[in-house]
Amino acid sequence: MLDKQALRNDLAAVAARLATRGYVLDTAKFDQLEGERKVIQTRSQELQAKCNAASRQIGYNRVKGNDVSAFMAEVANLGDELKQLETRLEKVQHELNAFLSVIPNTPHESVPVGKLEADNQEVRKWGAPPKFDFVVKDHVGIGEGLGGLDFETATKISGARFSLLKGPLARLHRALAQFMLDLHTEQHGYIETYVPYLVNADSMYGTGQLPKFEADLFSVNASAVYTTEEINQVELDKIEEKERRVTLLRTKQHNKFYLIPTAEVPVTNMVRDEIVPLEKLPLKFVAHTPCFRSEAGSYGKDTRGMIRQHQFDKVELVQIVHPEKSYEGLEELLGHAEAILQKLGLPYRVVKLCTGDMGFSAALTYDIEVWLPAQNTYREISSCSNFEAFQARRMQARFRNARGKPELLHTLNGSGLAVGRTLVAVLENYQQADGSVVVPEALRPYMGGMEVIRAD
């Protein structure tokens, strides 16, 4: 959520910033809604003040035995207009909220302006792509050759875009997650967390997935509800029962659970509706969780292999920071994610996303792309973003500043790293001519000392 104050004060400037990321802000609509809101709210509050005063007089005078009919009449007169105004105010405020809640964040001034992935800016490269004197296989070929990667069975059990690991590959997957968690907690100062995988709508709203991206999420009902059909079947004379069911439907729907698309959601929402004491900042959390994405609209992209899945594991880094420290924090967090790749000896590059390629809530995003020999290119393995106060404002996540006043925090997060894609990168970069895969040294302690994964 953008700062309403900023929109009121300098609408044109905000619109211009948003235009760089391809978002057309309907300034006329904002002006109209905001103008309406102002008039209605002012008038409505004025009437409320009058009603309150009159009601107080009724109480006061009744005790004294005075006639109160004049006051009663006054309230009755104001009542109708007030009720009307309140209804209109609620409506306009809903519209204003709906309007604001789907506006993306404004990009930081350092973000390169562009539309496509091609406009992203390479920041640095690390490591050299390995040379092979044989024809390289992709991770699917390698994994199936080793007998540990089985898409057919995964498809039988669930469907497309799921994968199944067995034996040393399943262990490698676990080893990667453990290695990442250990590095971040022991070397980088993050607190390990275990968090819910099913979250409520408020949490999804807080980090920006809702209301705009519901189609990308999986959801489940918190409990059984009446269907609209069942409600309509209730006899007309049982109005009370009908109303009861309608309320139930509404509240239960509101209370449905969503499967997290990233640990960013539960972890960042730890500070929702909280006021964090200044001295506790920065908060640094790491979590290893599965992530669930419906990947609506991704049909045809990366259909082979485990690059794009409905379910994948990720180790996520989250920092909750003082607003003045957020860009410093982002560089630090990016370094923490890079450290994993360096220790695994996987070549990568860091790119700064252009305005058009950034996610909805981000003000600045770095992607880390790992080298994949079979694709002869770099592919995204981590995304590290500064959301500034965008998420904090939605979450009412604040800290108490030096003057003792609550102020919005800044939130950061980044993958450290996507476990599935890291597994892919290890398989492809460490493959041997005979189909075996060398285990990177950093992982060997987590693999019981295993140096090479061979077909069984």
Next chain:
RNA sequence: GGAGAGGUGGCAGAGUGGUCGAAUGUACCUGACUCGAAAUCAGGCGUAGGUGCAAGCCUACCGUGGGUUCGAAUCCCACCCUCUCCGCCA
């Protein structure tokens, strides 16, 4: 799943349908006393929004949403959450 209890300010904890945004205690801040601290005393101390150059004034908020009423923290209904006990369960 069954039975019961409860949700009020940072925390604890009062609250009769009528100046209750809410007593009191505690924490915190400021001042006095003190060489300093503790203790004591005095004052201050919620959040959000509107309006105003400002001091200020106004509105909303006592789990959430409805209802009754001129007026609701207080009465009624539904829902959510927490706790205790029983059952089931990894």
